[in-house]
Amino acid sequence: MLAIARQRMLGQSFKKILPAVSVLRSYSSAAKQVIFFTFFILAHNLMHTDMVGEYQGAYKITKGLLEKYGPERVLDTPITEAGFTGIGVGAAYYGLKPVVEFMTFNFSMQAIDHIINSAAKSNYMSAGQISVPIVFRGPNGAAAGVGAQHSQCYAVWYASCPGLKVLSPYNSEDARGLLKAAIRDPDPVVFLENELLYGESFPVSDEVLDSSFCLPIGKAKIEREGKDATITAFSKMAAEMLEKDGICAEVINLRSIRPLDRATINASVRKTNRLITVEEGFPQHGVGAEICASVVEESFSYLDAPVERIAGADVPMPYAANLERMAVPQVEDIVRAAKRACYRSVPLAATA
Amino acid sequence: MVLGRAFEDKCAKMYYDRKMLGFVHLYNGQEAVSTGFIRLLKQQDSIVCTYRDHVQALSKGLSARAVMSELLGKATGCCRGQGGSMHIFSRKHNMLGRFAFIGEGIPIATGAAFTSKYKREVLKEADCGHVSLTFFGDGTCNNGQFYECLNMAALWKLPIVFVVENNLWAIGMSHLRATSVPQIYKKGPAFGMPGVHVDGMDVLKVREVAKEAIGRARRGEGPTLVECETYRFRGHSLADPDKLRDPAEKAHYAARDPITALKKYLIENSLANEADLKAIDKR
Numbered sequence: 001m002l003a004i005a006r007q008r009m010l011g012q013s014f015k016k017i018l019p020a021v022s023v024l025r026s027y028s029s030a031a032k033q034v035i036f037f038t039f040f041i042l043a044h045n046l047m048h049t050d051m052v053g054e055y056q057g058a059y060k061i062t063k064g065l066l067e068k069y070g071p072e073r074v075l076d077t078p079i080t081e082a083g084f085t086g087i088g089v090g091a092a093y094y095g096l097k098p099v100v101e102f103m104t105f106n107f108s109m110q111a112i113d114h115i116i117n118s119a120a121k122s123n124y125m126s127a128g129q130i131s132v133p134i135v136f137r138g139p140n141g142a143a144a145g146v147g148a149q150h151s152q153c154y155a156v157w158y159a160s161c162p163g164l165k166v167l168s169p170y171n172s173e174d175a176r177g178l179l180k181a182a183i184r185d186p187d188p189v190v191f192l193e194n195e196l197l198y199g200e201s202f203p204v205s206d207e208v209l210d211s212s213f214c215l216p217i218g219k220a221k222i223e224r225e226g227k228d229a230t231i232t233a234f235s236k237m238a239a240e241m242l243e244k245d246g247i248c249a250e251v252i253n254l255r256s257i258r259p260l261d262r263a264t265i266n267a268s269v270r271k272t273n274r275l276i277t278v279e280e281g282f283p284q285h286g287v288g289a290e291i292c293a294s295v296v297e298e299s300f301s302y303l304d305a306p307v308e309r310i311a312g313a314d315v316p317m318p319y320a321a322n323l324e325r326m327a328v329p330q331v332e333d334i335v336r337a338a339k340r341a342c343y344r345s346v347p348l349a350a351t352a
Numbered sequence: 353m354v355l356g357r358a359f360e361d362k363c364a365k366m367y368y369d370r371k372m373l374g375f376v377h378l379y380n381g382q383e384a385v386s387t388g389f390i391r392l393l394k395q396q397d398s399i400v401c402t403y404r405d406h407v408q409a410l411s412k413g414l415s416a417r418a419v420m421s422e423l424l425g426k427a428t429g430c431c432r433g434q435g436g437s438m439h440i441f442s443r444k445h446n447m448l449g450r451f452a453f454i455g456e457g458i459p460i461a462t463g464a465a466f467t468s469k470y471k472r473e474v475l476k477e478a479d480c481g482h483v484s485l486t487f488f489g490d491g492t493c494n495n496g497q498f499y500e501c502l503n504m505a506a507l508w509k510l511p512i513v514f515v516v517e518n519n520l521w522a523i524g525m526s527h528l529r530a531t532s533v534p535q536i537y538k539k540g541p542a543f544g545m546p547g548v549h550v551d552g553m554d555v556l557k558v559r560e561v562a563k564e565a566i567g568r569a570r571r572g573e574g575p576t577l578v579e580c581e582t583y584r585f586r587g588h589s590l591a592d593p594d595k596l597r598d599p600a601e602k603a604h605y606a607a608r609d610p611i612t613a614l615k616k617y618l619i620e621n622s623l624a625n626e627a628d629l630k631a632i633d634k635r
Contacts, residue, residue: 072470072473078507080500080503082497083459086458086460086462086497087463087466088463089463090400090461090464090467091463091464091470094398094468095471096470117451117456118459118460124434125431125434125441126434126449127430127431127434127441129441129442129443130441130443130448130449
């Protein structure tokens with residue numbers, strides 16, 4: 001099982017990678033690596049966001065990019081999300097490959113009209129004449145004590161829209177491979193990172209460090225094989241999963257929220273016969289709801305128990321640390337759900 | 353201009369015959385702005401508009417047949433019937449779209465202008481003095497994205513011209529009731545670019561101003577804001593009963609019809625005679 005070393009990676013500067021069998025790369029420097037490498041390969045890339053250059057990005061993800069590529073390619077803009085996102089989309093229409101950073105995806109709401117109406121729908125509306133090779137990236141979901149307006153998960157908002165691809169990396173390998181795939185993709189991609197994971201280190205193999213490493217969009221990864229139940233998760237929730245024990249669960253790291261890898265999920269449920277979906281966002285109309293519908297449509301007769309759906313609490317994120325902890329799924333919640341699904345405890349309905 | 357007027361009148365007939373569905377916004381009366389600006393552009397220059405722009409598409413070179421087919425939802429339309437009246441795109445003619453929400457197109461055009469400058473200065477591509485034009489109305493001038501883009505275009509000296517088609521009415525909202533400072537051209541200098549006012553019913557005057565603004569952009573001198581005072585003879589859309597506007601106001605502008613005015617000018621200055629003009633009408 002992968003051991004996760006929890007080192008704080010404050011102020012890590014970009015270094016040359018020394019080849020090794022297994023090298024610890026932090027999630028954040030893996031993301032930066034890709035942007036660098038992709039800039040190297042594709043001459044037209046350009047990155048612009050608010051404060052990304054001189055401020056080094058809200059979470060220092062873009063540290064070093066300004067020195068290396070200069071202010072023409074790493075563009076600081078005023079804090080005007082609607083304006084600069086629209087400008088990014090217009091630049092993509094006309095031939096560049098922009099990467100637009102939101103300080104967090106909460107701010108993307110200021111620009112959501114451009115993400116949905118100008119970027120996602122244009123290929124269809126123009127009958128294929130206009131393609132929009134743009135990436136919108138930034139941290140998504142809950143952080144630590146930042147309050148209701150800075151803590152929402154936007155996975156389902158974007159994943160419901162045809163014309164967009166929505167990716168969510170869990171570890172360094174995901175960050176590196178998926179970001180490269182996103183930039184290379186000719187369609188708009190929403191890339192949901194996680195602020196609390198930026199400082200985490202994960203072991204990566206040589207293959208991942210190679211400059212041509214790229215992951216396919218639309219394929220989930222089975223992080224751990226199992227036989228008793230299937231647990232689906234993405235981003236930080238996958239981290240929680242790997243710590244759980246007791247029931248031999250098969251853990252699927254979704255990686256791609258849209259398109260969803262229904263084939264992998266259904267194949268797993270047909271093997272284990274039980275499903276627990278885990279996400280951080282609000283429960284109603286969530287990722288879990290879509291996965292549940294997919295499994296009911298395709299693998300109903302294989303289910304031995306109702307699908308358990310674990311999500312964040314149905315409240316705006318509270319500020320106080322103890323309340324915040326209760327509003328986000330914890331390992332205990334997932335263990336309880338797994339036990340219910342495996343009939344080792346009383347089902348929820350009976351306790352009502 | 354004549355093609356534009358005839359096209360729009362045909363649209364109205366189709367709509368009332370229930371052959372055309374959805375939202376249709378006609379340009380009658382504003383033809384001078386479209387012709388005055390767009391006929392000065394090259395194919396690689398781009399335009400972005402809002403929903404009232406069948407005639408912009410025609411001026412940019414799309415065929416009337418392709419646009420009409422699109423409005424009728426046919427597969428032979430310029431977007432295979434997938435876009436409709438409000439979403440005409442043409443990669444070939446660099447018409448980067450028409451947008452339903454006001455203000456949506458302005459950042460897109462600013463992005464295209466950005467790309468043009470980036471290609472020339474950073475990627476060092478040759479033949480990149482392309483200009484972007486964005487057309488929008490008086491209502492849009494109270495929208496946040498308009499100001500965000502005036503700022504960024506001036507900050508980065510982008511090759512763009514912001515063309516305001518001030519027809520005094522934003523759907524049913526009078527411009528004078530909605531705006532604290534109704535002289536839109538005055539907002540240009542506040543952001544560091546020239547603001548010019550022109551009579552949008554006179555195609556020759558529009559063309560003069562357009563030449564200067566497009567020339568500035570091509571030379572790398574930055575953006576310009578042009579306010580064209582114009583008027584739409586029909587309602588906001590074909591579904592609009594148009595009861596709010598004062599008949600005297602409508603009559604005043606009808607007397608300044610750009611097509612009639614140009615006809616008069618051509619004949620008075622012996623640039624064309626009645627027979628030539630009749631031949632254009634027939635085509």
